[in-house]
Amino acid sequence: GAGVSQSPSNKVTEKGKDVELRCDPISGHTALYWYRQSLGQGLEFLIYFQGNSAPDKSGLPSDRFSAERTGGSVSTLTIQRTQQEDSAVYLCASSRLRGLSYNEQFFGPGTRLTVL
Amino acid sequence: SQKIEQNSEALNIQEGKTATLTCNYTNYSPAYLQWYRQDPGRGPVFLLLIRENEKEKRKERLKVTFDTTLKQSLFHITASQPADSATYLCALDVGGNQFYFGTGTSLTVIP
Numbered sequence: 001g002a003g004v005s006q007s008p009s010n011k012v013t014e015k016g017k018d019v020e021l022r023c024d025p026i027s028g029h030t031a032l033y034w035y036r037q038s039l040g041q042g043l044e045f046l047i048y049f050q051g052n053s054a055p056d057k058s059g060l061p062s063d064r065f066s067a068e069r070t071g072g073s074v075s076t077l078t079i080q081r082t083q084q085e086d087s088a089v090y091l092c093a094s095s096r097l098r099g100l101s102y103n104e105q106f107f108g109p110g111t112r113l114t115v116l
Numbered sequence: 117s118q119k120i121e122q123n124s125e126a127l128n129i130q131e132g133k134t135a136t137l138t139c140n141y142t143n144y145s146p147a148y149l150q151w152y153r154q155d156p157g158r159g160p161v162f163l164l165l166i167r168e169n170e171k172e173k174r175k176e177r178l179k180v181t182f183d184t185t186l187k188q189s190l191f192h193i194t195a196s197q198p199a200d201s202a203t204y205l206c207a208l209d210v211g212g213n214q215f216y217f218g219t220g221t222s223l224t225v226i227p
Binding site: 004033035040041042043044045048056059091093103104105106107108109110 | 120148150157158159160161162165205207209214215216217218219220
């Protein structure tokens, strides 16, 4: 079956513009995660969805960042008024069910965002 | 705040030797710890999970240990091969639906 897909694979935008990143999780996976990975850095947790609900949004770097998930499936991460420090690879992951001790995450290939 | 450290930015070893990667954490007692592999330009791929009540877990040439007293996990690749060259990440489930990842260790296996 298909894995986690993300689009676009690359996005170049000008400072101040809004961008929208999309994640299609594996069918049936109820949990969905967004991470950010800057060059040479580890993965920075952004937000987690269980179904359509995001219980904790404190990982989002600023109020310019928002995320939503509809139908328990596709998720979008929106960055408003992009800044150069937003340049990074944005990774999405999904997993079968939150709350069990086994919680393997399946990652998408990421979206490379470059803010000029 | 949670801090996860992985040993050395880069590790170079000779083919056939055992690679040992370290993951140290502070300020938390995770119920389990995961190890992932990441190749350039790709998302991480899950390798192994070890629970707090497990001391050791093996999968083929991979072995993971978990010492909750030392707050440390060791990741071993035996009989290493050039194809094992990648960045390896450890990840902790810190609760509250959040995962923290280490910065990773870049492993190069020299033929």
